[in-house]
Amino acid sequence: MKTRAIILAGGEGTRLSVLTFKRTKPAVPFAGKYRIIDFPLSNCVNSNIFDVVIIAQYRPQSLIEHIGAGGPWDLDREFTGGLKIFTPYKARGAGWFIGTADAVQQNFAFIKRSDPDLILILSGDHVYKMDYDALIRYHLEKKAAVTLCTIQVPLEEASRFGIVSVDENQRVTSFVEKPADPTSNLVNMGVYLFTRQVLDDELWKDHLQKDSSHDFGKDILPKMVAERDDIYAYPFSGYWVDVGTVNSYWQAHMDLLCVPPTLDLHTRGWVIHTRSEERPPANIQKGARVEDSLVCDGCIIEDGACVYRSVLSPGVIVRSGAVVHHSILLTDTQVQPGAVIKYAIVDKRSTIGEKAVIGGDPDGEPAIALVGKNSVVPPGTVIQPGAVVGTDVIPPDYTVSVVQSGQYIQTRRLPNEL
Known part of the structure; x- marks a missing residue:
């Protein structure tokens, strides 16, 4: 048949x-x-x-x-x-x-x-x-x-x-x-x-x-x-x-990230095929702490950074003193020194500024904070749980330093300016 x-x-x-x-x-x-x-x-x-x-x-x-x-x-x-x-x-x-x-x-x-x-x-x-x-x-x-x-x-x-x-x-x-x-x-x-x-x-x-x-x-x-x-x-x-x-x-x-994982991707008898990027091996520096996480090729986790129960796509950089908990960071995201990301999803090629705070510990079911593709969160800015930063957002698009739960920040640029 x-x-x-x-x-x-x-x-x-x-x-x-x-x-x-x-x-x-x-x-x-x-x-x-x-x-x-x-x-x-x-x-x-x-x-x-x-x-x-x-x-x-x-x-x-x-x-x-x-x-x-x-x-x-x-x-x-x-x-x-x-x-x-x-x-x-x-x-x-x-x-x-x-x-x-x-x-x-x-x-x-x-x-x-x-x-x-x-x-x-x-x-x-x-x-x-x-x-x-x-x-x-x-x-x-x-x-x-x-x-x-x-x-x-x-x-x-x-x-x-x-x-x-x-x-x-x-x-x-x-x-x-x-x-x-x-x-x-x-x-x-x-x-x-x-x-x-x-x-x-x-x-x-x-x-x-x-x-x-x-x-x-x-x-x-x-x-x-x-x-x-x-x-x-x-x-x-x-x-x-x-x-x-x-x-x-x-x-x-x-x-x-469960032990054992609910969905096991390591089974050699049933490979999940994909188109992979050519990246160098992940670099986890002395003094970095990584627990219960998936870290892809090309990632750099600097001295003093902490990654816990998170998934890091290729090319993610977590700078010294930054914290990533229960989060998903997509390709080429950069987390600057002292930033904190908890219960959040950050899309490709985004930058989280120094000492910015994205998401937070949940009270009951997590309210996931979102940062869209190609966006920048300015240093010191707080994105509360459940808040959303759209795609292509840059620092001039922010009118507040604290983006509250349920609030949506979007770019004010025209499509031909992106």
Whole structure:
């Protein structure tokens, strides 16, 4: 059986705030050296699926640059399989993708051109390790029209997902997308395996429904479950997280720092592949203190600096006397002497000025402070927990020395000045 994987990577990810201001959600950096999309991509090649299509839409530039021709995933194949990236195009009856199903439907003539038997549809913004080959065997054994993957989550989080009910044979009996008051914690993972002809038929029926939002979770799957008895659930019990909010993104990083880690990235039998930058080894100087942290190549941690339960991406510099606790610092961030960063996320190429304070110890659930890409926090400035500094912010943009929780500082420069 020939399987083609479709990775939906067009998400805007508005709940990730400034982290997705300049990039699509699947291109957001993760765990120091990766991007989120590396996980479904690596799952594909580790499952011996080498025919992959990525459908992009919102701000795809950094995603396309990262993926390239697919070399790091052994997908740079010219004749058989390989990697293709589809984006919206202007044509009669086509344009900006309306929903996840519409994104696939608009490209389906190209998707089925390689004559696959099965279509595996994946979300490009989930962090997990999964053997899709086992899913394919399960799908064929059940003689399913579609198999959707399910996982149990805490009930208080279930309203973020589609709620699935199954019988004793794992046949899906109901599917309700993001109910306000969920009655179950068994949720849809956004991993679907379709028989090709079934998907072709369902996409076309949905395309003709003018009142549809053209989404798999909202429209296609609930209708299929109501009309058919060959829809099955594949129960998944491993680590899986939709890093769709600032707090879930931060918590997923903290999960990496547990002993043992909740998601183990060191398993040689299931490598997460990525496009890595060439950087020198990390330099941790005498007198520096680093505990329970991930520190990538190119980082410099000076004498007297303290890094605790944090993730440092390539090229981060933590100067003498600076403190970084429970935080995520993305590529080439610079933390000047005496600065304190706690429970915060700082995006690429930002500078935290001398003795500035970003975030703070939580009282209950952490309120994560955010500093956007290419921004500068002036010396001595305080960014309180839950406050946000936008992208490309420079010292003249600040009108206060204390940015309070819930406050947003943005650049006052025009786009052509950036």
